Amino acid sequence: MANAYVVSLQSEWLKKKGSLASWMVVTGAFFTPTIIIIARVVYHERLPALYSSDGFWTLLWRNAWESMAIFLLPLGVILATSLIAQLEYKNNTWKQLHTTPLPLTVIFLSKLTVIAVMMMQFLILFNLGIWLAGVVPRLIIPGVSWPGAIPYDYFLREDLFYFVDCLPIIALQYLLSLHYRNFLVSIGCGFIFWIGALGTLSWKYGFLLPYTYCMFNYLKAGVETKAAVPPVNIHWMALGYFLVFTVAGYYLYITKKEKG
């Protein structure tokens, strides 16, 4: 079983090569940092003061995550997860995959693992992008000082939180896109849930919606917003939803009467 999982993972990783989802990971990760670099080069007269201020990296981190946590990350996860799972429907390859000597459990888990690894890949590239957004303007604009030590602990902890907070979105989108042949169902539902999450941020029970956790993780940290402060640990909630959606998705997958 372990060997089957490894070979299945390798084959699933090969499948995503050159796919739209894999390109989205790269472009999505560098989109916000590129905007930040351009903005800082354009308004270069503010840079000396900015780079010599305390908490430069933390501020840069929050600037980079602002649009990412609220818009780009949830939408990117919705699209990328749906696209990865839909590769088989789009290419009519479920029947080929289901006639290989792989247990269905392994197929289900290896696809889910690939999506999770892509999420990690995105976070690594996004962190690299944030670092570049700090370093590149200083290299281009003369007279700007080095902004001080990078708070690695803070970055790593926040990365972990964002990763965990995305897991319910991954699991539910995965369930939908495995179950429905028409990718508009999974993407459409994802958009509705995302809009629902945006609309309930200020509601005291908004934390019950599994698509809100990335947003809450950003907003909880003291930014002036109207978002309600969740009375529970949202990261544990995210893990709970992830487990429930994964088990439900697995059950629907293995009990499907037609497998390609």
Place this chain on the structure above:
Amino acid sequence: MLSLETHNLSHRFSSGQRVLRDINLAVPQGAIYGFLGPNGAGKTTTLRLILGLLKRQEGSITIFGKAFDKSRIDILRRVGSLIESPSVYGHLSAKENLAIFQKVYQCPPANIPHVLDLVGLGDTGRKKASQFSLGMKQRLSIALALLPAPELLILDEPTNGLDPNGIIEMRELLKTLNREHGTTILVSSHLLAEIDKLVTHLGIIHQGELIFQGTLDALKSKQQQTLHIVLEAGDPQAALRLLLDERMEALYTDGHIRLPAMTKTEIAAMNRKLVSAGIEVYAIRPVKNDLESIFIDLVNP
């Protein structure tokens, strides 16, 4: 020794419509088994059940002497398949498509160029499969089926989309695999002429029921039995009376008389008798029953 066997395999769609009824396939080891039937007869449903793509409802499936449900992984390791339309990843090249399955089957990487050459796609380079013609996609799907060097090859309409040259090449390839590697092949098709040139055994399915199963020779012998002569005469009733008086097994049907097969000398003698009796003879022609007419006879009894 049978490579594949189904016992009373039946299936209903969720609407309750029965699509297969007590299918008892018996594919001998080393055979090229043609699975023949008109569109909608149940060929693809049968093959999908055999491969586990559809949930089995009634009956049993045994491959290599093992129950499919209990030994799915072991069985699929030794089976290559192509079901209906091509299934390839459009954003990847032919080689990359095969590399995906080479990992899963854990077969030697050298199998990839080998099967690509076998199906004539050795020179497609980095071209993406989405840019392939239908025929090329079909060839790639066949290459996928051949990749693990399977003992049993299940092909559903493998010549779909292939040009006449491609069909001939595919036939020769399957014959070679069967002859040189002993691969058992179960191939479904509605192309009767193609099946005729390829298979050693045959199963004919119609409206979800297996109406013939046996060797091609058994079918040919059935064909011999059904050879007949058609006689067209000016007064068919008079001609019929005369022939019956001569104790011939004549049968009046659709404006002409049908007689059992006879030699040229017997035909000439019969003609002389008819003409001597004043009956005008317009035509006497032997009707050769090819596989197509036997098939039509079987599905339209």
